[in-house]
Amino acid sequence: MYVKICGLREPEHVAAAVEAGADAIGFVLTGSPRRVTPARARELAAAVPPHVLTVAVFAGETTDEVRAATLEAGVRAVQLHGDHPHEDFTALKDLGVTLVRAGAASGDLRCGAFDEDMLIVDAPRPGSGEPWDWAAVRGRPAGRWMLAGGLAPSNVAEAVAAARPWGVDVSSGVETAPGVKDAGLIRSFVAAARGAAAG
Numbered sequence: 001m002y003v004k005i006c007g008l009r010e011p012e013h014v015a016a017a018v019e020a021g022a023d024a025i026g027f028v029l030t031g032s033p034r035r036v037t038p039a040r041a042r043e044l045a046a047a048v049p050p051h052v053l054t055v056a057v058f059a060g061e062t063t064d065e066v067r068a069a070t071l072e073a074g075v076r077a078v079q080l081h082g083d084h085p086h087e088d089f090t091a092l093k094d095l096g097v098t099l100v101r102a103g104a105a106s107g108d109l110r111c112g113a114f115d116e117d118m119l120i121v122d123a124p125r126p127g128s129g130e131p132w133d134w135a136a137v138r139g140r141p142a143g144r145w146m147l148a149g150g151l152a153p154s155n156v157a158e159a160v161a162a163a164r165p166w167g168v169d170v171s172s173g174v175e176t177a178p179g180v181k182d183a184g185l186i187r188s189f190v191a192a193a194r195g196a197a198a199g
C-alpha cells in the first residue's frame, strides 16, 4: 500500500511522516490553509531521504507557473488538480519529475491516459476533508492510483476495503485544525493504511 501524506508545513511533521514509513509527502503550492512557498518547500524537502517522493501540489496554475515553482522547490514530483488537458502533462515531461494527475471520480480514471505516472481519485473538492462514496470507484481505475478525499486514521481501513486502491493520500484527516498537522495522527494513518492492506 503506497501512502502519501500531503500538506506538510513543519519539519517535525515531515520527520514524523518519514519515520512512520510514508512513501511520499506533499507540499501545497496553491491556495489552501496548507500553502507554503516554493522556498519553504525546498527547505522541508532537503530533510527528506531519497526513497521518499517529494511532491509539489498545484490546482489551476499554468504550466509555466508549475514549472517555475517546481524548479524553485526542488521536488521530485508534481501533482495537478483540476481539468488540465493532456498537453499540460506533455509540456511538463521535460522537468523529469513524476507526474501525478488528480481528479474526481467523474473524470477519466485510466492512469496513464494523460501520460501521467500516478493518478489520484479524489473528492469533488480537493483538500476539503469530505468523505465520498469510495466504493463507487472499486474496480474502475487501474495501475498506480491513490484514493483520496476525507481519509483519516479512523476510516482508511474501511476506504481501502471499499475501493481497493493501489495507494492512499491524506491531508485534512491528519490535522487538528485546517493546516495544523499532528504527528500522532500521521503515525496512526500510516499504520492503519498498512494494516488495512495486509488484512
Ligand SMILES: O=C(O)c1ccccc1N[C@@H]1O[C@H](COP(=O)(O)O)[C@@H](O)[C@H]1O
Pocket (backbone or CB within 6 Å): 006, 007, 026, 028, 030, 031, 032, 033, 034, 057, 058, 059, 081, 102, 120, 122, 123, 126, 127, 128, 129, 130, 148, 149, 150, 151, 169, 170, 171, 172, 173
Ligand atoms: O491539501 C490541500 O489543502 C489541497 C489543496 C488543493 C489541492 C489539493 C490539496 N490536497 C490534496 O487533496 C486530497 C486530500 O484531501 P483531504 O485528505 O480530503 O483533505 C489529496 O489528494 C491531497 O493531496
